Amino acid sequence: xxxxxxxxxxLPRVTKTTERKRNPAVIRVVxxxxxxxxxxxxxxxxxKKVMLLTFRGRKSGTHYxxxxxxxxxxxxxxxxGTETPWYKNLxxxxxxxxxxxxxxxxxxxxxxxxVEGMRVAYRDILARDPGYGRFIGVALDADGEPPREQVEAxxxxxxxxxxVRLK
Numbered sequence: 001x002x003x004x005x006x007x008x009x010x011l012p013r014v015t016k017t018t019e020r021k022r023n024p025a026v027i028r029v030v031x032x033x034x035x036x037x038x039x040x041x042x043x044x045x046x047x048k049k050v051m052l053l054t055f056r057g058r059k060s061g062t063h064y065x066x067x068x069x070x071x072x073x074x075x076x077x078x079x080x081g082t083e084t085p086w087y088k089n090l091x092x093x094x095x096x097x098x099x100x101x102x103x104x105x106x107x108x109x110x111x112x113x114x115v116e117g118m119r120v121a122y123r124d125i126l127a128r129d130p131g132y133g134r135f136i137g138v139a140l141d142a143d144g145e146p147p148r149e150q151v152e153a154x155x156x157x158x159x160x161x162x163x164v165r166l167k
Contacts, residue, residue, distance in 0.1 A: 022084075034067035043102045049129075051078070052099035053164070055109065058089045070164075071128045072100075078107075078164040079125050081136060087111055087160050096164060107166040115151050121161040122146040122154075 037043060038052045054065045070080045078098065090096070090109040097106050112121050126133050126140050133139045136159055138150040 031067055035065055038067060038099050041102075043099075047099075047101045051101075053080075053096060053109075054098070055089060055094055055096045058091075058094070064089070069132075071125045071132075073124045073128070076107075076166045078166065079121050080162050080164075081122075081125065081132070081159055082162065083158040083160070087162060090162055098164060098166070100166075105166050107164045109162055109164045112161040112163060113155070115148065115155055118155060118159075118161050119146050119148065119151050121163065122151060125161075 034046065034050065035052060037045065038047060038050065049069055050067050051070050052065055053068050054063070056063055064086060066086065068080050068082070070078045072078050078100070088111075091111050093108050093110045095106065096109045097104060099105075112118055122136075122138050123140065123144065123146055126138065126146060127144065130140070136154050137157075138146045138154055141147055
């Protein structure tokens, strides 16, 4: 009996948010609502998938508190993806704090910008949140791996992964 060759999974539908830059004014409004919500007793409405990431700008020293989607892979590791330039502040391992499900925690964030590292991270992210693939244009194949070509295309569009190791 001959084996049927396996084909890579179809490329997920890339949403309009991936195809064009997000509207900064809309992001500012959403962030103004999400910051106090994540700090309030009502955080449970969103905190299963959204946390508040706080850090300082590496050149300006500006204090940033950003609501971001995340996946928790174990008790001490969070993964998130972004294409916005603020990630550059986290290169090289930077002290951060997060408001995670109503609890303040500290940790160290680092960027993952190489394709192989991103493949490993996307495997973990997409195994826990398959819907995220439609935003980044990456889907797991039959073996549960993100195809290299899809991750290369995501990286070419400016996406990176951030790993936060909690203390």
